Amino acid sequence: MTDAVVVGAGLAGSLTAVYLARxxxxxxxxxxxxxxxxPGAREEGRSINLGLSQRGIVALREVGLLDALAxxxxxxxxRVVHSPDGALRFQPYGTGEDQIxxxxxxxxxxxxxVDEAERRGVEFRWGHRVTAVDRQRPSVTxxxxxxxxxxxxxxxxxxxGAFSAVRAGLARGARTTLHQEHLEWGYKELLIPVxxxxxxxxxxxxxxVWPGDDGLIVAHPNVxxxxxxxxxxxxxxxxxxxxxxxxxxxxxxxxRRFPDALTLVPDLVxxxxxxxxxxxxxxxxxxxHATAPHGRGVVLxxxxxxxxxxxxxxxxxxxxxxxxxxxRCLAAHPHDxxxxxxxxxxxxxxxxxxxxxxxxRNFVELRDRxxxxxxLARKKADLVLHxxxxxxxxxxxxxxxxxxxxxxxxxxxxxxxxxxxxGVTAALTGAALAGLAHRSRRTRGRRQVS
Amino acid sequence: MTDAVVVGAGLAGSLTAVYLARxxxxxxxxxxxxxxxxPGAREEGRSINLGLSQRGIVALREVGLLDALAxxxxxxxxRVVHSPDGALRFQPYGTGEDQIxxxxxxxxxxxxxVDEAERRGVEFRWGHRVTAVDRQRPSVTxxxxxxxxxxxxxxxxxxxGAFSAVRAGLARGARTTLHQEHLEWGYKELLIPVxxxxxxxxxxxxxxVWPGDDGLIVAHPNVxxxxxxxxxxxxxxxxxxxxxxxxxxxxxxxxRRFPDALTLVPDLVxxxxxxxxxxxxxxxxxxxHATAPHGRGVVLxxxxxxxxxxxxxxxxxxxxxxxxxxxRCLAAHPHDxxxxxxxxxxxxxxxxxxxxxxxxRNFVELRDRxxxxxxLARKKADLVLHxxxxxxxxxxxxxxxxxxxxxxxxxxxxxxxxxxxxGVTAALTGAALAGLAHRSRRTRGRRQVS
Numbered sequence: 001m002t003d004a005v006v007v008g009a010g011l012a013g014s015l016t017a018v019y020l021a022r023x024x025x026x027x028x029x030x031x032x033x034x035x036x037x038x039p040g041a042r043e044e045g046r047s048i049n050l051g052l053s054q055r056g057i058v059a060l061r062e063v064g065l066l067d068a069l070a071x072x073x074x075x076x077x078x079r080v081v082h083s084p085d086g087a088l089r090f091q092p093y094g095t096g097e098d099q100i101x102x103x104x105x106x107x108x109x110x111x112x113x114v115d116e117a118e119r120r121g122v123e124f125r126w127g128h129r130v131t132a133v134d135r136q137r138p139s140v141t142x143x144x145x146x147x148x149x150x151x152x153x154x155x156x157x158x159x160x161g162a163f164s165a166v167r168a169g170l171a172r173g174a175r176t177t178l179h180q181e182h183l184e185w186g187y188k189e190l191l192i193p194v195x196x197x198x199x200x201x202x203x204x205x206x207x208x209v210w211p212g213d214d215g216l217i218v219a220h221p222n223v224x225x226x227x228x229x230x231x232x233x234x235x236x237x238x239x240x241x242x243x244x245x246x247x248x249x250x251x252x253x254x255x256r257r258f259p260d261a262l263t264l265v266p267d268l269v270x271x272x273x274x275x276x277x278x279x280x281x282x283x284x285x286x287x288x289h290a291t292a293p294h295g296r297g298v299v300l301x302x303x304x305x306x307x308x309x310x311x312x313x314x315x316x317x318x319x320x321x322x323x324x325x326x327x328r329c330l331a332a333h334p335h336d337x338x339x340x341x342x343x344x345x346x347x348x349x350x351x352x353x354x355x356x357x358x359x360x361r362n363f364v365e366l367r368d369r370x371x372x373x374x375x376l377a378r379k380k381a382d383l384v385l386h387x388x389x390x391x392x393x394x395x396x397x398x399x400x401x402x403x404x405x406x407x408x409x410x411x412x413x414x415x416x417x418x419x420x421x422x423g424v425t426a427a428l429t430g431a432a433l434a435g436l437a438h439r440s441r442r443t444r445g446r447r448q449v450s
Numbered sequence: 451m452t453d454a455v456v457v458g459a460g461l462a463g464s465l466t467a468v469y470l471a472r473x474x475x476x477x478x479x480x481x482x483x484x485x486x487x488x489p490g491a492r493e494e495g496r497s498i499n500l501g502l503s504q505r506g507i508v509a510l511r512e513v514g515l516l517d518a519l520a521x522x523x524x525x526x527x528x529r530v531v532h533s534p535d536g537a538l539r540f541q542p543y544g545t546g547e548d549q550i551x552x553x554x555x556x557x558x559x560x561x562x563x564v565d566e567a568e569r570r571g572v573e574f575r576w577g578h579r580v581t582a583v584d585r586q587r588p589s590v591t592x593x594x595x596x597x598x599x600x601x602x603x604x605x606x607x608x609x610x611g612a613f614s615a616v617r618a619g620l621a622r623g624a625r626t627t628l629h630q631e632h633l634e635w636g637y638k639e640l641l642i643p644v645x646x647x648x649x650x651x652x653x654x655x656x657x658x659v660w661p662g663d664d665g666l667i668v669a670h671p672n673v674x675x676x677x678x679x680x681x682x683x684x685x686x687x688x689x690x691x692x693x694x695x696x697x698x699x700x701x702x703x704x705x706r707r708f709p710d711a712l713t714l715v716p717d718l719v720x721x722x723x724x725x726x727x728x729x730x731x732x733x734x735x736x737x738x739h740a741t742a743p744h745g746r747g748v749v750l751x752x753x754x755x756x757x758x759x760x761x762x763x764x765x766x767x768x769x770x771x772x773x774x775x776x777x778r779c780l781a782a783h784p785h786d787x788x789x790x791x792x793x794x795x796x797x798x799x800x801x802x803x804x805x806x807x808x809x810x811r812n813f814v815e816l817r818d819r820x821x822x823x824x825x826l827a828r829k830k831a832d833l834v835l836h837x838x839x840x841x842x843x844x845x846x847x848x849x850x851x852x853x854x855x856x857x858x859x860x861x862x863x864x865x866x867x868x869x870x871x872x873g874v875t876a877a878l879t880g881a882a883l884a885g886l887a888h889r890s891r892r893t894r895g896r897r898q899v900s
Binding site for chain 2: 176177178179180181182235279362363
């Protein structure tokens, strides 16, 4: 029997395997897909690059992988905001060297984690589809190249994503809570290729954002000088994916709403029509763990425990922080696995519940609230105060992306600041407000996508 | 190919089958369990008697079953409230003849519905467990006495309860919402047998309620003179099911909290310890239907679409109302099944969403708010105003239980009344409030369980 069976060799699963192997555990990872290092292996339907922020960075540094990954990442020092008139504005993320994000390909990061896990003795079984989970043994049964196999372990880790089979196994016949919601918006990804001169077509060391009232584009840079843009739109309606079914409609839509995207992506229409839109899901569930006889147990982490919308750029970062928190709980309860799992859930779930809410709220803000002059005035005051008092006044986005302050505490602190800000904003003169309202088109760019 | 395949031969499924057969449809019902008419067949883990209120009554009348069922039901004209000191108080449900509930055994009602469906040509397949649902054909695959069979139909109805396999089939790869929560309280059922003299041990023509701060008992009468009591308690804690594991603890607990229950149920300790507590789940999901090529479709109803906590006594009644609403939508769109299903979901889901919230809220009220003198004063004023203006002022409970006003409209109306009542309550003199506070022990009985 192995010490741990990890279901899912994605980012959360392979990093968990690295952490457990560091503790000397024998670890087996079961993955439905093929080895990502196989030539031609490519994940389908997943966002292909991601923004590493502080929480993810800290976890990768803990397992000694951060420096090795550096050549595969592009630092993003702020946001470049694209206006419909073609104007660009740069907004730095912060003043400190540590207030930057790092863009990385999901595929490169995953391969680095799998390589590191194998180097530490982790056994990967590819092409293994989970058909049953027994939370009492505990065990995972798979169909794969060797037929049906039951894998037992002291610890079963469900790192198998938003539609987790391990979570379903935990829930069977138990009193569990599950909240699953899909956003009414979906997304498509477009490649902004390197220019004909071999150089990037736009500023590379930044996150690019195209704000819009009922649509949004975000682009992350790649090390080869290309960028990957993600177009977020409603599924339904004439201005949504459903209404954009022909080349003429797509071209007209982008020419009107995001004109410079047509320049940056020469084959935009072909790329846009090549794939159906992907959907966005949020998951909250409870419990995250179950204990079994003989000090064994099952635990969920990453998207299996708390899939969130991407509008705070925290999905992967939260999953990596899970791995780090679980590792600390195992260290604190070396001879008591049930105690460690209970401590992990108690320490972590309240904070990812907050993240789920924040990620939902940020979508609503992106979609609606930025039209409100009062909201924009508050955002502006928030940033001004942060520059004046960089330590004592920290905007919520900064707390989430550039620190490891637990999500729940970050929100509590931001709420206290918000109440103060209410007073500050109310104290602004009507003239200032009127001025801001007139400038709201320009200020709209202060959206926080990542 | 049959016209409709209904999954689940419980109350919602068999009533749906009756409605569809009335329209001349060929209907097949697939049920995992054995035929309830088989000697010894008994449903496990389900509440065994239920309170039929206006919505359920109207549906049964529509299919012509109400009169035939009358001998199997016991009218409940109000609530009998049991105090710890042994005092009983009777609260009539209302003044009108129609403001009564009818207690009926789930088993008797189910058998009557299955008999009626068969009389109308519906085919029942017992012992058929669903293994797959294809929402595009649509079809349902079952394992059963004849092995694996795929059943295709124009319409697949998921009436298969809170853990619906049809709902899972609708969700696979689709953008669905699911909210599933379990209550931290569970329940056990106890039989209050007929007395040694062959007569009921307590008033038969009423619902019995034992209010309590952290526990609650409700009892429904049976036609043989016995009653079925349901004990609701927290799962955890010394005063919850977890803490009541020995005969001594159970006896001490009931002697202190619900002393007359020990008299009414002579073998209470044995009954209480014989079974584990059952759990209570609430489900909200979206969408309820999917359309398939060639004018076909899949639809959910009853608990599969909206399981609710039992604290408004509406689970079965809402399910029966679903059947009636679906039937009206099929009548309104005779040649357009997708249109009928869309109309059904649009007409019905907003109202059962409200019911789910009301049923949750009523639990919290039962548990917490009845301790508040202000809340009790409002409740009292609500009832007084209803007596003064029986048509224009109708309390929420009355609207839900004794009318067929859609749940959402009932809530909206109650909210308007509530705002007025806020004013009325505020106008009460401090003396009156103080007096009510002193009497709050007595008034506690105004809980609305059913």
